[in-house]
Amino acid sequence: MEAEYHIPVLLNKVIEIFKSTEFRNPVFFDGTLGGGSYTEAILSEIPDSTVIAVDKDINAISFSKNRLKKFGSRVKFFNSSFAEIRSLVKQAGFDSLSGIVLDLGLSSYQLEAEDGFSFMKDTPIDMRADKRKELTAEKVLNENSPEDLEEMFLKYGEIYNPAEFVRNIISARRNKPISTTNDLLKIIESSFNIKGRARIKLIAKIFQALRIFINNEIEDLQNLLNTSLDILNHGGIIIVVSYHSLEDRSVKNFFKDNSREQKKSKYSRGEANPKPVLQLLTKKPVIPVEQEIRHNPRSRSAKLRAAMRI
Ligand SMILES: C[S@@+](CC[C@H](N)C(=O)[O-])C[C@H]1O[C@@H](n2cnc3c(N)ncnc32)[C@H](O)[C@@H]1O
Structure with missing residues (x-):
């Protein structure tokens, strides 16, 4: 496996947002571990944190287990779908979370080394992350x-x-x-x-x-979003980085429907959500600056949205 598994996207923004949480011994859920950059930054920058680190792809788990050895039991690995969040949090020994992050899509490793994902080279047309x-x-x-x-x-x-x-x-x-x-x-x-x-x-x-x-991508995302409301502590934060409009639309609508934002339809001028459970932390999606796109062209379609459980 090559040394550079994946160049992380919008990493500083993810950490900046998570740093605003003020929990003691915070527990985070990285549902898309990949090469482990988000998990590593959380463990390094947020004191006394634990990360439940999940990926469908066994290659991501093997690579990151090795990379994150030095953190010992502060990181709990699961080769699973993030849609199983409720049972994974329980298996890790916790009841609730301070933060959830998803960085959707594929890692560079999957695109370059696994079968079927890239149309730039001829491989068996497999496309399974798991x-x-x-x-x-x-x-x-x-x-x-x-x-x-x-x-x-x-x-x-x-x-x-x-x-x-x-x-x-x-x-x-x-x-x-x-x-x-x-x-x-x-x-x-x-x-x-x-x-x-x-x-x-x-x-x-x-x-x-x-x-x-x-890979059941849209259903997995919807399942995680729905469960996140039960499992995030009050004041806990969910961050999703998406790469295409179907994913981004699901996140945007979910955040809007559960926040204080006005729900608008074609036929009405909108009404306030009577029982908001989320507060939007990003009114508009955060996108990478030009310098990041130049350094990592794969980041160009990224959109980050974040919300806080209230
Ligand atoms: C863009 S990469 C994540 C990169 C990671 N943030 C990093 O910094 O290295 C996306 C990863 O999410 C995983 N993934 C996608 N959907 C998943 C799901 N439903 N459950 C678990 N892992 C998933 C993929 O296998 C891939 O390894």
């Missing part, structure tokens, strides 16, 4: 019905005209199973007539749709 799960992108592409495939590309890739593309998937798989990223790329090329940046964007959206579906 290799214990059965469902792979290969299985979905070769076995799902045309209707299910269309729904997936529409819902998770926002591809509004997937019919011909899906027909081409069905006819390709009749000849030979779709088993590599290049197999999928060829079908994309034959289905859409676009070039340049628009082509790259479209391919990225198709890969994104498959990845979200295979």
Whole structure:
């Protein structure tokens, strides 16, 4: 495994926000451990803190266990989905949390070294962050019905005209199973007539749709958000860094619906939430400054939102 597993995004902002909590022996939940940079910074900068460090991907757990050895029992590792937050907090020996952080999406390691995530190289089209799960992108592409495939590309890739593309998937798989990223790329090329940046964007959206579906990303996020309200101490903070509009929309709506913000609909001028349980700490999402984007281009689509349990 290479030395640089992942360059952390908006790390200083995450720590600055968490430092504003004033708990004794605070317990944090890092639901997307990755290369361990957030967890390391929390443990280093927040005295007497403990971190429950979770990742679906066993490679992230192995890498970070080694990196964070010096913190001993201040960090509790779990190879699991963050959607299991309630039972993980219990297993770690706690009842509630001072802070939760999610840094969604993929690590650089996953993009570069694990199968199927990147369309920049030809690998088996797997896309599982958790290799214990059965469902792979290969299985979905070769076995799902045309209707299910269309729904997936529409819902998770926002591809509004997937019919011909899906027909081409069905006819390709009749000849030979779709088993590599290049197999999928060829079908994309034959289905859409676009070039340049628009082509790259479209391919990225198709890969994104498959990845979200295979890894249950939106449901996991929604589960964690719902449970966070029960499990955060009053004054506890939740921070989510997201990388595409579906994730960001879920977070934004959840924070809004549970805060004092006016709930507006198309038909009304809005009404105050009668029982707010969150206070927004970021009215607008925080995004990386130019210098960070220059240093780490993968940070360019990041949006950080934070809220406090009241
Ligand atoms: C962008 S990386 C996190 C990087 C990390 N903040 C760091 O500084 O190194 C995202 C990580 O979250 C993990 N992940 C994504 N969804 C998850 C979920 N539902 N449960 C647990 N881990 C998840 C991925 O496997 C990946 O390792």
